[in-house]
Amino acid sequence: MDANIDKIIDDSRLKLDKWRDSSLKKFNRFYDNKCDELERYYTQKVRQQQKEIDQLYKQLNEFNQKQNTIHEDNLNELQTNILNVKQKIAETEQKFISIHIRSLAIDKNLIIIGEMKIQEFDLTTLLLPYQTLNVSENFGFGLATTFDQLFSIRLDIKYVSYQLPIRCCSLQDNEWLVVEANTSQLFHIGREGKLKGTVTYDQPPYKVLLFGSNILVIRTDSTINFHEVWH
Incomplete structure (x- = not known):
């Protein structure tokens, strides 16, 4: 009798194990997707800042080719902008990326053992x-x-x-x-x-x-x- 009970419990537990394995796969897939999203976000942000620096250097080269017509104040402003963007890149590399995470809530009715009682809408x-x-x-x-x-x-x-x-x-x-x-x-x-x-x-x-x-x-x-x- 006890052997039959143990077998029934073990067979039923296989269903729970299958659900757990499937849920872990979904959870890990979600985690991997967020890791990829995090990498894309950081890369895109740094790439955008680097693009700004390249654009500023391009303007600086154009100014150097027109030294006789460019006002010194404009040149100083451009160099200041380059330093500011470089500073932003340095800060980005040192700071943590803001990530908002909510606690994972598990519904107690996610798994119901025994007969499921259907509630009637009133x-x-x-x-x-x-x-x-x-x-x-x-x-x-x-x-x-x-x-x-x-x-x-x-x-x-x-x-x-x-x-x-x-x-x-x-x-x-x-x-x-x-x-x-x-x-x-x-x-x-x-x-x-x-x-x-x-x-x-x-x-x-x-x-x-x-x-x-x-x-x-x-x-x-x-x-x-x-x-x-x-x-």
Whole structure:
């Protein structure tokens, strides 16, 4: 019995090992890319400064060829500029390059052991429900990769003379949220294409997007609102 348990654990751990190896490769690739970017940045900066010096020396040679017509103040200014650029190059070689690094945050839900509990989106936790039934319109939902229609649903939307675009975003568990700006309505569509809830937003919603699993972003005419969605 214990041998079987150990074998199951070892076999399952292979999946974790594979994930770790794959993640380390991605991390090392990212690190190598940043090292290359750092080298390009430094080389480009020094090359630009060297180009400035070459240009100044070129002007100096031209001045030397026209000594009778060049004012001494102009020559002194040019020599000063050359010294200043050389000083900048020396400072660049001695200083560290500014690098801004954020700590690597690891989501504790990145790996879930055991059965994964699918959280159901609840529109009523966002704001109080409100429903308006008028003119009906049909909407189709499909796969972005093939454009095959998954289902269609009839939504009761009040008709106005100028119809603003109707937007939607996908939620967890193959559900959808439709926003209609003319009447400020939000429609919660279930995975089987059934209407699960309708509420009225306090401002006309023009666009909607779900970040992560519980941050719903709604853009209105003058604001971008972030809502924490409770399940």
